[in-house]
Every structure is written in structure tokens, then in C-alpha cells.
Amino acid sequence: MKVTIFGTGYVGLVSGTCLADSGHQVMCMDVDADKISRLRQGQIPIYEPGLEAMVVENGKLGNLHFTSDAAEAVGFADLLFIAVGTPPDEDGSADLKYVLAVATEIGRLMDKNKTIVTKSTVPVGTSEKVRQAAQSQLDARGSSLQVSIASNPEFLKEGAAVNDFMKPDRIVVGTDSAQVRKQMVELYAPFNRNSDRMIVMDIRAAELTKYAANAMLATKISFMNEIANLAELLGADIEQVRHGIGSDPRIGYQFIYPGIGYGGSCFPKDVQALERTGREHGMQMSILQAVESVNNLQKQRLVDLIRQHYGNEINGKTFAIWGLSFKPKTDDMREAPSRVIMEALWQAGAIVQAYDPEAMQEVERLYGQRQDLRLVGTRDAALVGADALIICTEWQHFRAANFERLAETLSDKVIFDGRNVYDPDTVNEAGLTYYAIGRGASL
Numbered sequence: 408m409k410v411t412i413f414g415t416g417y418v419g420l421v422s423g424t425c426l427a428d429s430g431h432q433v434m435c436m437d438v439d440a441d442k443i444s445r446l447r448q449g450q451i452p453i454y455e456p457g458l459e460a461m462v463v464e465n466g467k468l469g470n471l472h473f474t475s476d477a478a479e480a481v482g483f484a485d486l487l488f489i490a491v492g493t494p495p496d497e498d499g500s501a502d503l504k505y506v507l508a509v510a511t512e513i514g515r516l517m518d519k520n521k522t523i524v525t526k527s528t529v530p531v532g533t534s535e536k537v538r539q540a541a542q543s544q545l546d547a548r549g550s551s552l553q554v555s556i557a558s559n560p561e562f563l564k565e566g567a568a569v570n571d572f573m574k575p576d577r578i579v580v581g582t583d584s585a586q587v588r589k590q591m592v593e594l595y596a597p598f599n600r601n602s603d604r605m606i607v608m609d610i611r612a613a614e615l616t617k618y619a620a621n622a623m624l625a626t627k628i629s630f631m632n633e634i635a636n637l638a639e640l641l642g643a644d645i646e647q648v649r650h651g652i653g654s655d656p657r658i659g660y661q662f663i664y665p666g667i668g669y670g671g672s673c674f675p676k677d678v679q680a681l682e683r684t685g686r687e688h689g690m691q692m693s694i695l696q697a698v699e700s701v702n703n704l705q706k707q708r709l710v711d712l713i714r715q716h717y718g719n720e721i722n723g724k725t726f727a728i729w730g731l732s733f734k735p736k737t738d739d740m741r742e743a744p745s746r747v748i749m750e751a752l753w754q755a756g757a758i759v760q761a762y763d764p765e766a767m768q769e770v771e772r773l774y775g776q777r778q779d780l781r782l783v784g785t786r787d788a789a790l791v792g793a794d795a796l797i798i799c800t801e802w803q804h805f806r807a808a809n810f811e812r813l814a815e816t817l818s819d820k821v822i823f824d825g826r827n828v829y830d831p832d833t834v835n836e837a838g839l840t841y842y843a844i845g846r847g848a849s850l
């Protein structure tokens with residue numbers, strides 16, 4: 408099949424590449440001409456394991472094409488996906504300007520009947536707005552062409568995006584058209600062979616499914632963080648509690664890791680947008696409000712512990728930070744808890760000496776050159792001359808550490824671990840003070 412995807416960010420590029428890899432002919436379109444020209448040379452703008460090789464290979468095979476020309480993109484296929492960003496508006500609702508700009512452009516340029524599939528995360532009713540935006544362009548030029556629509560929210564996770572797309576837990580398709588359903592079944596057949604993972608539903612239900620899924624996951628995280636803070640006060644170790652509750656299959660072990668809050672481009676904005684949708688319909692979403700406020704507090708948690716440890720003596724200290732991205736295996740810094748921590752440390756007059764395997768370029772882009780930020784090439788280099796170590800992201804190669812060496816290197820012999828990576832006893836035996844989340848301060 409021939410498919411065009413508008414937006415070559417995390418979702419658009421992964422979806423387009425995986426569809427091309429299964430043999431479809433895919434055109435990826437982005438308004439960022441620089442991004443497109445780099446993609447044509449096989450340089451991918453994001454870090455996503457396995458993706459670059461697939462982009463290069465499918466480019467060579469002639470399955471994957473890139474353009475910044477909207478007319479070429481619309482003309483290429485009859486099945487057009489929208490995968491552009493839906494950032495939060497000032498009031499927390501999803502800003503649909505990019506989605507509707509694409510729909511308008513399609514309506515303006517199409518010269519055959521087309522199907523527009525919304526893959527971006529959008530509030531209930533948006534697919535209908537997409538149809539109207541395209542249709543109004545057709546009406547304006549007196550065209551009798553028709554636009555069909557579908558909702559196909561994406562559930563991939565950054566860091567495991569290729570695998571998630573290739574082996575999805577589910578493929579949600581919202582449509583009211585038998586013909587569109589047939590198109591989607593054919594498109595996803597290569598990813599749907601072992602068992603039927605396609606769940607076809609109403610368009611509005613599909614749109615809400617995506618928000619409900621993210622809101623549920625964010626709720627699990629905030630719930631666990633709140634229990635962790637209580638455990639801290641009660642002198643109970645949250646990691647033991649986590650094992651205790653996760654063993655119940657109704658609860659499960661996934662997504663109950665205490666930490667310094669969720670970040671990234673999805674959970675914060677999707678929780679806000681869903682809460683906003685409720686408000687627009689006269690409904691107060693109390694759980695979502697609590698999920699968000701617990702998360703905002705949790706991002707401050709390590710800062711509070713640092714203040715508690717140092718009192719007013721943070722000025723002039725050098726903090727080594729391991730891990731900056733909002734989670735491992737991505738370079739995404741959107742809403743990353745590390746940003747809250749770094750900014751608080753800078754405000755208190757401290758110096759940050761940080762290492763992240765993938766996100767440092769993005770950090771440099773965000774903060775530019777500044778005297779109180781040193782980005783270094785290895786985790787050991789981050790420790791040189793540092794007073795304390797902070798762990799913001801649980802990258803795999805931070806999981807084992809030489810604590811004796813850490814105790815020799817860190818002047819103040821203290822670790823603030825926002826991800827509960829280490830065993831407190833082992834850290835303490837090396838003579839280090841260890842603060843983690845919901846485990847009490849162990850000295």
C-alpha cells in the first residue's frame with residue numbers, strides 16, 4: 408500500500424519506517440526542511456534504538472521517501488496519516504493547530520478521494536474537526552471530492568518504539584466506514600499475524616482510549632510516589648512494599664516504580680488535556696488533578712532532600728548528575744525531572760556536572776553554554792571534583808557502581824538517587840550517605 412505520514416517526530420518517523428520495513432511504500436512529510444534533508448542522508452534527528460539502520464535500509468530499498476513538499480505528500484497516497492505534535496495550550500488543552508493545519512492543507516491539495524487517519528493524540532471530536540477542515544477547503548473550491556476519516560492512536564513507547572510498533576499489544580482503530588476499516592486491516596496485516604490485535608471501535612471511543620491509557624499509567628506512578636512519601640515518614644522501605652503489592656496479578660509489577668515523577672512529551676500534557684476536557688463538559692476530574700499535583704511535587708523531591716541535607720550550604724557545591732533524559736533509552740528532555748532539579752540547583756548557586764548517554768546535545772540546545780553547567784563524556788568524568796552524586800535517570804549502565812571509589816571521589820560522600828537504583832546497605836557499607844525515594848535517609 409502507499410501511505411503518507413505528516414510529521415516525522417518520534418511517532419511519525421517510527422511509524423513510517425516500520426510500515427516501510429514491512430513492504431509498504433511510505434512518504435514521510437515534515438515542514439522542517441532541514442530535518443527532511445538530513446533524513447534523506449540517513450541522519451535521524453532523535454535517538455531511538457534500532458531506528459537509524461532501518462531508515463537507511465528502507466531508504467536504499469526505495470520503500471521510504473522524505474519530502475517537505477505538501478503537494479507531493481498529498482499526491483503520493485490515498486491514505487494520509489497525521490502524526491504531528493499536539494502540545495499543551497496555555498490552559499492545558501491540546502493545541503490542535505498543527506493537526507488542523509495538515510487537514511486544511513490536504514483539503515486544499517487533494518485531487519482524489521482520500522482517507523485521513525489521525526495518529527496524533529487528540530481530544531474526542533478532533534477527527535471530526537479534521538474532516539471538517541479538509542471538507543471546507545473542498546467546498547471552497549466547489550469540489551465534490553470526499554474525505555474519509557479514522558482515528559488510530561499510537562501506543563509506542565520512546566526507547567522501545569520500533570519493537571512496540573512491530574509487535575503491538577493492540578492496534579486501536581476508530582472508524583465508522585467499512586471501507587476505511589478494510590484499508591486499515593490491510594495496512595496493519597504485517598503486524599497482526601500471530602493473533603488479531605486490531606480493536607475496531609467508534610471514532611470517539613478510539614480518541615478517548617489513548618487518553619484513558621496514559622492517564623491510567625500516570626495515575627499508577629503518582630499513586631506509588633505518594634505511597635513512597637508516606638513510607639518514608641513511616642520508616643517503611645517502599646521497595647519491599649513494591650514487591651509486596653506487585654505480586655498481586657490484579658496490581659502487577661509494571662509502572663509501580665517510585666521515583667522523581669513522570670515526564671516526557673505525553674503523560675504531563677495528556678493528563679492535563681483530559682482534565683481540561685472534563686472541565687469543558689462541566690466535570691471535575693479529581694483523580695487527574697491529584698495525579699498532576701502529586702507529580703509536580705515529586706519532581707521537587709530530590710531538591711527537598713538536597714536542601715534537607717545541606718541546609719543553606721548549596722551555593723558553590725558541584726553536583727554530578729547521572730542521567731538527564733526523562734527516562735532511559737531516549738534523548739527526549741521534554742518535561743524531564745532532571746530539568747527541575749538542575750534549575751533549582753542553579754538558582755541556589757550550585758554547579759551541575761552531568762553525563763547522559765544520549766540527551767546531552769538536547770540539554771545543550773535547551774540551556775546553551777553556561778558556566779554552571781558542565782556536560783562531560785562519561786559517568787566517571789561527571790564525578791571528578793564533585794561533592795555529591797544525583798541520579799535522575801536509570802540508564803542500564805548506572806546500575807552497577809564501584810561505591811568504594813564513589814566514596815573516595817565525592818567530597819561530601821553522598822548520593823541522592825531519584826530512581827532507587829542501589830541497595831542502601833551496600834552503599835552505606837562504603838561509607839556513603841544514601842538518599843532515595845521512600846526508603847528513608849540511610850547514613
Ligand code: NAD
Pocket residue numbers: 413414415416417418419436437438439442490491492493505508509526527528529561562563564565672673
Ligand atoms: P514531535 O514533536 O517529535 O514531532 C512532530 C513533528 O511534526 C515535528 O517534526 C514537526 O516539525 C512536524 N510538523 C508540525 N507541523 C507540521 C505540518 N503542518 N506538516 C508536517 N509536519 C509538521 O512529536 P511526537 O512526539 O512524534 O508526537 C506526535 C503526536 O503523537 C503527539 O500528539 C503525541 O502526543 C503523540 N504520541 C507521542 C508519543 C511519543 O512517545 N512521543 C507516543 C504516542 C503518541
